[in-house]
Amino acid sequence: MAAQDDLLFLPATEQAALLRARKLSPLELTDAYLARIEALNPRVNAFVTVTAERARQDARAAGETLMRNVQVGPLFGVPYAPKDILATKGILTTNGSKVTASWVPDYESTITERLARAGAVLVGKLNLLEFAMGSGVASGFGPARNPWDLSRSPSGSSSGSGAALAAHMVPLSIGTDTGGSIRGPAAFCGIVGLKQTYGRVSRHGVTTLAWTLDHAGPMTRTVADAAALLQIIAGADPRDPSCTADPVPDYLKQLTRDLKGLRVGVPKRHFAEGAPEEIERAYRAALDTMKQLGATLVEVDVPHAHYAGSAGWVVAMAEAAQFHEKRLRESPQLFDPIIRERLDSARFIPATDYIKALRVRTLLMDEMAEVYRSCDVMVVPAGTSLPTVLEPPDRAGTDVKPGSVATPFRGGNTFLGNMTGLPGLVVPCGFSSGPPTLPIALQIYGRAFDEATVLRVGHAYEQATTWHKRKPAL
Amino acid sequence: MNTSPSDRDGVSRRHILQILGALGFTGALAESLAAQAAPVVSAGAIGGAATLLSGTFDEPRLAVARTALQRNLEQFQVVRDLELPDSLEPPVIFQARRS
Numbered sequence: 324m325a326a327q328d329d330l331l332f333l334p335a336t337e338q339a340a341l342l343r344a345r346k347l348s349p350l351e352l353t354d355a356y357l358a359r360i361e362a363l364n365p366r367v368n369a370f371v372t373v374t375a376e377r378a379r380q381d382a383r384a385a386g387e388t389l390m391r392n393v394q395v396g397p398l399f400g401v402p403y404a405p406k407d408i409l410a411t412k413g414i415l416t417t418n419g420s421k422v423t424a425s426w427v428p429d430y431e432s433t434i435t436e437r438l439a440r441a442g443a444v445l446v447g448k449l450n451l452l453e454f455a456m457g458s459g460v461a462s463g464f465g466p467a468r469n470p471w472d473l474s475r476s477p478s479g480s481s482s483g484s485g486a487a488l489a490a491h492m493v494p495l496s497i498g499t500d501t502g503g504s505i506r507g508p509a510a511f512c513g514i515v516g517l518k519q520t521y522g523r524v525s526r527h528g529v530t531t532l533a534w535t536l537d538h539a540g541p542m543t544r545t546v547a548d549a550a551a552l553l554q555i556i557a558g559a560d561p562r563d564p565s566c567t568a569d570p571v572p573d574y575l576k577q578l579t580r581d582l583k584g585l586r587v588g589v590p591k592r593h594f595a596e597g598a599p600e601e602i603e604r605a606y607r608a609a610l611d612t613m614k615q616l617g618a619t620l621v622e623v624d625v626p627h628a629h630y631a632g633s634a635g636w637v638v639a640m641a642e643a644a645q646f647h648e649k650r651l652r653e654s655p656q657l658f659d660p661i662i663r664e665r666l667d668s669a670r671f672i673p674a675t676d677y678i679k680a681l682r683v684r685t686l687l688m689d690e691m692a693e694v695y696r697s698c699d700v701m702v703v704p705a706g707t708s709l710p711t712v713l714e715p716p717d718r719a720g721t722d723v724k725p726g727s728v729a730t731p732f733r734g735g736n737t738f739l740g741n742m743t744g745l746p747g748l749v750v751p752c753g754f755s756s757g758p759p760t761l762p763i764a765l766q767i768y769g770r771a772f773d774e775a776t777v778l779r780v781g782h783a784y785e786q787a788t789t790w791h792k793r794k795p796a797l
Numbered sequence: 798m799n800t801s802p803s804d805r806d807g808v809s810r811r812h813i814l815q816i817l818g819a820l821g822f823t824g825a826l827a828e829s830l831a832a833q834a835a836p837v838v839s840a841g842a843i844g845g846a847a848t849l850l851s852g853t854f855d856e857p858r859l860a861v862a863r864t865a866l867q868r869n870l871e872q873f874q875v876v877r878d879l880e881l882p883d884s885l886e887p888p889v890i891f892q893a894r895r896s
Contacts, residue, residue, distance in 0.1 A: 630875070685887060
């Protein structure tokens with residue numbers, strides 16, 4: 324089991340290299356993951372569905388292809404599992420909801436279609452918060468748990484993706500991100516999460532939460548894996564009108580180990596406000612590391628960044644309430660109470676508030692354009708809290724807790740990326756002193772469609788540190 | 798010259814922010830402190846709005862929605878209070894802006 328585990332702890336790109344060298348077969352690798360899923364899922368609850376039989380079939384076929392010495396891509400034969408909000412033809416797609424608990428799509432999402440074509444092996448579908456809505460415990464299939472401390476949240480809404488990657492139950496996943504749902508779980512679970520530019524990756528076949536904020540992107544254990552995964556899923560798709568025809572560069576080729584000539588923007592306010600000292604310290608240490616790698620640190624300012632969360636929440640909930648209006652009318656009892664509460668209240672958001680939030684969006688885009696006049700990337704803490712304890716069910720059923728205080732700026736560090744559409748990459752940058760020892764992460768924002776630079780910074784930083792090599796004790 | 802409603806009321810939010818700044822409160826904290834009070838959502842008001850929407854809410858569901866809406870309005874009040882230039886348009890068709 325130890326040797327098998329060592330194999331599972333390798334990055335996906337290294338596993339793929341072993342497969343191409345025929346030192347390992349796709350079936351052996353798939354079987355090893357299926358065994359680990361079977362052993363750990365009862366405790367982690369990351370998988371909603373395991374597609375063992377189909378996975379073995381696909382792995383066998385991949386093995387036969389490799390035996391024919393065919394030229395294959397960087398992740399050929401490697402297992403993956405997407406968040407269960409991507410439509411997979413003939414395979415249960417629940418959206419984490421009892422409302423769609425028995426939905427078997429008759430079509431395939433563009434992302435899973437491209438991954439199948441690239442030879443990736445689908446081993447199952449991952450847990451999430453109902454319809455990808457926020458954080459908490461509101462999954463129709465029980466909450467996924469954080470492998471670093473099973474009493475804690477992996478964040479959301481791509482909770483199963485974060486948990487499965489941290490527990491090494493799968494080497495690659497696809498999450499979705501409307502206000503931080505890739506990057507939050509990446510931060511809480513100590514893995515890598517990329518929300519690429521709006522329009523870079525097709526959302527065809529991904530169940531909508533909010534049309535103008537939704538993204539679907541890579542969740543992995545290393546930055547190189549994220550680069551390889553983005554390479555496969557990025558690019559024009561006529562079935563998604565938001566998807567652009569911008570050329571997709573070779574992301575893996577542009578990864579380097581230094582940051583010479585790069586200007587890293589460091590915001591002078593907002594992003595670290597309210598963060599525990601351990602997060603602030605890890606963030607500052609990461610900036611020092613980037614400086615040692617050759618980057619120049621430049622002070623920047625996003626004066627209205629702290630409005631991103633409040634304004635983003637209104638945009639997200641207003642669009643979500645419209646998307647789910649029919650389901651809410653016809654089967655409200657099937658929604659989790661907290662999700663129904665959010666959607667019901669969102670139906671009363673005045674149109675003028677929605678438009679005001681959109682105008683704030685323009686303001687934020689203006690301010691970020693100004694930021695990128697003086698730097699190439701902007702680095703911020705991924706979030707301002709450590710992984711939180713999962714709430715007991717009697718408290719988890721509502722956003723409005725007795726005695727709770729409304730937090731106007733919730734999620735601003737990540738919502739900024741959705742409000743502007745700019746790419747943001749989360750990578751681990753430390754651990755709390757504990758106990759329990761919990762992950763800390765930073766986020767690298769880049770220019771629109773410049774994921775290459777964002778990935779380059781993330782990779783250079785990752786290779787200069789060892790945070791990504793730590794494993795939770797399970 | 799444009800006059801915002803809060804200016805007309807005599808105590809502008811900007812004025813409050815200036816005072817808070819002089820007292821050493823800046824950034825998000827000052828914005829929070831300067832936020833005007835959110836409107837209180839009465840049962841009658843939300844009942845009327847529900848009628849306009851569709852009338853499918855039962856009383857317990859409406860009560861939950863009212864509490865949640867109140868909280869959301871309190872959170873959003875800081876954005877409502879933000880004064881924006883008239884020239885700032887919403888991105889009606891959203892695309893990431895290249896720079």
